[in-house]
Amino acid sequence: MDRITAKRRDIEAQLERDQKEVSSLKASLDRTKQLTDNMVGILDSFENRLQKLDDTIRPVHKETVHLTRLQENVGKAMKALDRVIELYHVASSVEAHIREGPSGNVDGYLKQMARVTSALEFFSENNPHSVELATLKSLSELGRDMLSREFRNLLNRHSKAVPVATLMDMLITLEEDLPPLEHLPEKVMEDLSAIARWLAGPGHSSDFMNIYAQIRSSQVSRSLQGLKEAYKPAASGQSLKHKQSTGVGGTKDTPQKRAGPRRSTQRRSSRVFLEVTASAQKGVCPDPTDFMADESLEGTSLFMHHSSLFLKLMQSEKTLMQCIIAPGYHERIFENLVQIPMDFLIASGEALHNQLKKSLSLHEHNVLLAGLRILRHLTGIQPDYANALRGLKGGPSSRIAMLASLFEATCLRGLHEFAEHVKNDPDKKTNLPRDGTVHELTSNTVTHIEHMLEYTDTAGQLLVEQEGAHVARELGAKKAMGSFLYKVLGVLGLNLELKAKGYELPALKCIFLLNNYHYIHKSLTSNDTLLSTVEEESPDVEDHYLELIAEQRRGYQKCWSKVLHHILEVNKPQMGAQTDKTRAGEKLSSRHRQAIKDKFKGFNTEFEELQLIQKHFAIPDERLRDTIREDNVDFLVPHYTMFHERYASAPFTKNPDKYLKYTPEDVERILRTSFFDMAA
Secondary structure, three states: HHHHHHHHHHHHHHHHHHHHHHHHHHHOOOOOOOOHHHHHHHHHHHHHHHHHHHHHHHHHHHHHHHHHHOOOOOOOOHHHHHHHHHHHHHHHHHHHHHHHHHOHHHHHHHHHHHHHHHHHHHHHHHHHOHHHHHHHHHHHHHHHHHHHHHHHHHHHHHOOOOOOHHHHHHHHHHHHHHOOOOOOOHHHHHHHHHHHHHHHOOOOHHHHHHHHHHHHHHHHHHHHHHHHHHHHHHOOOOOHHHHHHHOEEEOOOOOOEEEEHHHHHHHHHHHHHHHHHHHHHHOOOOOHHHHHHHHHOOOOHHHHHHHHHHHHHHHHHHHHHHHHOHHHHHHHHHHHHHHHHHHHHHHHHHHHHHHHHOOOOOOOOOOOHOOOOOHHHHHHHHHHHHOOOOOOOOOOHHHHHHHHHHHHHEEEEEEHHHHHHHHHOOOHHOOOOOOOOEEEEEHHHHHHHHHHHHHHHHHHHHHHHOOOOHHHHOOOHHHHHHHHHHHHHHHHHHHHHOOOOOOOHHHHHHHHHHHHHHHHHHHHOOHHHHHHHOOOOOOOOOHHHHHHHHHHHHHHHHHHHHHHHHOOOOOOOHHHHHHHHHHOOOOOOOOHHHHHHHHHHHHHHHHHHHHHHOOOOOOOOOOHHHHHHHHHHHHHHHHHHHHHHHHHHOOOOOOOHHHHHOOHHHHHHHHHOOOOOOOO
């Protein structure tokens, strides 16, 4: 009961506290409401004031905006009016300047031309029948002509032919190390570029493109002409000093200073030209072929230098053009620029080709080396030409390929004609060497094919292509060249066999073939490149010639059969027995004495006859000559020694000096010294 009472008192106390708190909250709420009502009243008052202010300011603002717009319009009208007034005075203010020309101030002149252009556009649009329009058109035409003239004058004044010394440096310097040519001063290039941009503008003439192409093409041609002039004294062997003292190869626009430096530069030009020619011969062809080719086909080196330098000059001209001319005109200008120098280059190449054809028709086969040299050069530079001339109309890049095709056809025909010439060289006795030495056809043929090895890739590719695509896949250039050279050596051997039949003496025939086969074999074994190339077709070619040499050595030995016939006693053993009896004290019969005399006499006669004849035989190779002499000694001396020992002491004659002319030592000495006597 007490707990309930206590609990009730707690609840009542808590209720009383809560009522007090509620009363406090009601009082706070009333105060907040009063404050809110006050704030709302203030805001309403502020809003009313703002509305009154807006109603007052808005008309003023609108009026101000209107007045401002009117002011701006008046300003624009004044400016437009000033502009129009200025345009009406453009003709009179710029006329003197326009008529005077750029006079070295291209930028200022172009600004005046821009004023004329602007005035033209205004009057054309707004007053096409005004007098000012006609005047401005006249000034515009005059200004354009003056700019074109200035463009031409700047190019003519500053475009110089590239000196020969510089051209030579371009030949001997690697592409990556070659500094760019400075065709024009930087300021001149800027002026030309500015003029070109203005002349290329809408409605303007494009005559400047022809001017640029013509002048720069002329400079390229003059540069190459200077190379040609410098080549003449170098090719004819004149001294550098004489060449430059006569002024050959100079150009009228080449900068000239004091006489001393000019002569020094000229001397250097020719000296460098000779060095380039020599280095080209060593670099392109390390043996004398290159020089021989150039000598046999005059102008070969010049053409090759010409074509290489023209390519470099084209590349340099393209770079220069890109700095001056807008991109849209590059192809047209460059096509016109290269046309004349290209025509000259192609004409030079065709002239060389015609000369090559003519020489080959006259069986001057050494010019084939020059043809292959040119073809190799054209094939090498053809991709660079195609890249430099890419995109041009008229196919100028294909002209180098067409020229190369001409040389390909002629060189291929020349290769086959060379083989036919070796095969069908006239079989005339007057052409045979009387001493049986190496035939001129052999030495010329071997020398020619040795020189052709330098052009194995070029000539081999020609031979491959003629076989057709199917065979070409299986046949490399070296193998094709090896097959061709083996064929040439084969027909050479057949021709030599036919020529050898012109000799009446079998021994001389054998010596002739021996000399020629040995010469071929020695040439093969002393030239690893030649041997390896021929072995592509015939791996046993060396053994083949060794067998031919051995065969001729055996054939030559047969010439001693008549000599041996007198001293051999194969079928007469009774005579030896009779001699043995004589040694035992018995006398020889008259028949036996006469037989011995006949043997010694026959030997002496035949031996002396062979000595007299073969004394004039020639074996030019010392090692081969000693070998054949040694063969003769080994073949004859043992038989004669045996015969001499048997009969020299026999009493077969009262006059032994008549029959015993030679001791075995004498025979050996004569065989070693008197046969094949090159000094006889």
